[in-house]
Amino acid sequence: MSKNSKTPLASPLGSTDLTRWHLLPVPDEDQAVWTYDSSSERTLGDQSFQSKYWLSRHPKSPALPDPEGSPLQAAKNGFEFYKKLQMPDGHWSGEFSGPLFLTPGMVIACYITKTPLAEEIRIELVRRLANDQRQGQNARDRGWGLHAAGKSTVFGTVLNYVACRLLGVDVEQPLMVRARATLHALGGATGLPTWGKVWLALLGVYDWEGVNPVPPELWLLPEMIPLHPWRWWVHSRQVYLPISYLCGKRFRAASDPTLDSLREELYTQPYDSINWPSCRNLIAKEDLYSPRHPIANGLFWILGYWEKICPSPIRNMGLNRAHELCKMEDENTDFNDLAPVNKMLNLIVCWDRYGPESKEFQKHQLKLKNFLWMNKDGMGVSATNGSQLWDLGFITQALVESGLAKTDDPSTQDSVIRSLQWIDRCQMLENPKHFRSAYRHQTKGAWPFSTKSQSYTVSDCTAEALKSVLCLQEELSYTPKLISKERLCLALDVILSLQNPNGGFASYELVRGPSWLEYLSPAEIFGKTMIEVNYPECTTACLTAMSLFSRYYPDYRGPEISRARQGAISFIRSVQRDDGSWYGSWGVCFTYATMFALESLSLNNETYKNSPSVKKACRFLLDRQMDDGGWGESFKSCEQGVYIHHQSSQVFNTAWAVLALLAAKYPEPEPIKRGCRLIISRQTADGQWPDGAIEGVFNKTTSVTYPHYKFAWSIHALGKAHKQFPDVKW
Structure with a gap:
């Protein structure tokens, strides 16, 4: 749900009836999409509880038994409410948002390709853009940031301003006037980072001469060369693939009055007077997180020269190869693509190559709905087509490890079985x-x-799902055995295939490129984007999955699993910081990674009692416990690489810290009790937890929301604390 607690603003384009929005399952896709019932008869009927919840208009549920300080009862209450949010097919739908450059990408792509957006969608997109705009009196901070928790940047302000204008917002609307003043105070659109320059160049409101070239001929290089894009991190690879095609063609949308006006609105000087080549390396200081290395500047100079001399036959070969790979990506993912950035760029490539009447382009259009999410503030584009498997893995493990799944309650059993069925299909x-x-x-x-149709392997998702299946099928008597040993072994094979030589695990693939490729990164707004990186979170997930698998199937690849486990533990030890912590790359931040790391070390029988590393990690956490007993870590920890306290404790950070201390077998229950009391104190009488701060992150600089974390991790921490300290008076 939205992290914005203020009263939502209205859309300048009008309003929709929130009671007509429905979150509905999509047959055969194992996900749900938002649909507007515009019929006078309301053919879709009454809104579901799930729809009402995500729109913040659900009725107050009956009060549940007072936990009276009991973590077990609080965990039960939490799941009693959470069950109501489960979709009929077994998964939990939810928002996965935060980056503020995703909705503009879709709007620009639809504008270029003349893909119509329904009036109710346009209205709600603009309403969300209005609610995401920064408020206050600082003239330099009344635009939009890189993400929902960030201050105004040129990138965020330009793209969201353009999106509003393309959706029909008048240039003199107050939100446009405020944003334009901020943009001009920040220096105008010439200070955009590379991604922003590309989007504007596609619209024809920025000249391609002001963009550092990304030639499609890179895809023609011999694959043995370290620079070849196949060695890049998959998100960078799949974004720069369509960019190379569009950049190589100097693609530009047909001009119209709105675009002509934008050429005047976005800059602090007349459009025709701008020296475009001098803007290639101009990045506003508000946007610059990773200054470009001189080696990268040298490479771009070479590529700029190549643009001038590239023979047409070679360029056509490069364009054909780039398009061929875009086509493969579309077909591999059923036109969902890896994520919305490359999805929207591929949409333009497909339109350019095949035309608006082609079946390929129409398939692309049909999948746009999978990325749209509605909340009380309006509609926006999600960071993927959801986080369904990821969220389902955590809640199912929490239920089993807390003991809540071992019950005779029919509704809980039904929920658990439907969860397993969904994981089976996925x-x-x-x-x-x-x-x-x-x-x-x-x-x-x-x-x-x-979802299955998105089709990308992820190391920790595979590991968490494997653990969930083993927990659900092996430790519960009432679940069907849907996933065979053969399929579990296939999952284990995937995990083993993803371990890198240093023992660690990255995200989607093996580390393919040398570390010096980071010097060539053109993504000035992010950190660590060029190659895969080994993560303590991913490594722990894979290690724990291998360990649990071997418990039930000790004869399958036993020696290899043993070696892989030892390698993973060695990696975890090697990346511990001197202060005892681990840096988290996918959650906020040190509490997140330290929880995973201590779980890893516990599998090697390393505890507070016998391990200096574990003792140091516990001390790190205990030194940061807040006066109210909780933990609260700011998103700034991710950006700055040091622990920074949030202004208040957070339920999810507290749950992670409690689970970390439990994994370490910290002998004194008092800090754990205080953490559990904080989690219980934030729970409402009907079992839910209100929204808190941002939970997730990627590439060091961009926040993402995981609204299910406050349920899954709280239930897990409370239930596990009760199991580990059954005789403690809470």
Whole structure:
């Protein structure tokens, strides 16, 4: 749900009836999408509880038994409420948002390709953009940031301003006037980072001469060369693939009065007077997180020269190769693509190559709805087509490990069984249509982050799903055995295939490129984007999955699993910081990674009692426990690389810290009791927890919301604390 607690603003384009929005399952896609019932008869009927909850208009539920300080009862109450949010097909739908450059990407792509957006969608997109705009008196901070928790940047302000204008907001609307003043105070659109320059160049409101070239001929290089894009991190690879095609063609939308006006609105000097080549390396200080290395500037100079001399036959070969790979990506993912940035760019490529009447382009259009999410503040584009598998893995493990799943309650059993059925359907049992040719890692046996059709293997998602299946099928008497040993072994094979030589695990693939490729990164607004990186979070997930698998199937690849486990533990030890912590790359931040790392070390029988590393990690956490007993970590920790307290304790940070201390077998219950009391104190009488601060992050600088974390991790921490300290008076 939105992290914005103020009263939502209205849309300048009008309003929709919130009672007509419905979150509905999509047959055969294992996800749900928002649909507006515009019929006078209200053919979709009454809103579901799930729809009302995400729109913040759900009725107050009956009060549940007072936990009276009991963590077990509080965990039960939490799941009693949480069950109501489960979709009929077994998964939990939810918002996965935060980056403020996603909605503009869709709006720009739809504008260029003349893809119509329904009036109710346009209204709600603008309403969300208005609610995401920064408020206050600082003239330099009344635009939009890189993400929902960030201050105004040129990138965020330009793209969201453009999106509003393309959706029909008048240039003199107050939110446009405020944003334009901020943009001009920040120096105008010439200070955009590379991604922003590309989006404006596609619209024809920025000249391609002001963009550092990304030639499609890079895809023609021999694959043995370290610079070849197949060695890049998958998100960078799949974003720069369509950019290379569009940049190579100097693609530009047809001009119209709105675009002509934008050329005047976005700059602090007349458009025709701008020296575009001098803008290539101009990045506003508000946007610059990773200054470009001189080596990268040298490479871009070479590529700029190449643009002037590239023979047409070579350029056509490069364009054809880039398009071929875009086509493979579309077909491999059923036109969902890896994520919305490359999805929207691929949409433009498909339109340019095949035309608006082609079946390929129409398939692309149909999938746009999978990325739209509605909340009380309006509609926006999600960071993927959801986080369904990821969220489901955590709640199912929490239920089993807390003991809540071991029950005779029919509604809980039904919820658990439907969860298992959804995980069963989500496992990928074949490699993609275009496997090696599209530079993909194997998918046979893996699970994705979101849905099966999205089709990308993710190391920790596969691991968490494997653990969930083992917990649900092996430790509960009432669940059907849906996933065979053969399929579990396939998942284990995927995990083993993803371990890197240093023992660590990255996210989607093996580390393919040398570390010096980071010097060439053109993504000035992010950190660590060029190659895969080993993460303590991913490594722990894979280590714990291998350990649990071996408990039930000790004869399958036993020696290899043993070696892999030892390598993973060695990696975890090697990346511990001197202060005892681990840096988290996917959650906020040190509490998140330290929880995972201590879980890893516990599997090697390393505890507070016998391990200096574990003792140091516990001390790190205990030194940061707040006066109210909780933990609260700011998103700024991710950006700055040091622990920074949030202004208040957070339920999810507290749950992570409690689970970390429990994994370490910290002998004194008092800090754990205080943490549990904080979690219980934030719970409402009907069992839910209100929204808190931002939970997630990627690439060091961009926040993402995980609204299910406050349920899954709180239930897990409370239930596990009760199991570990059954005789403690809470």
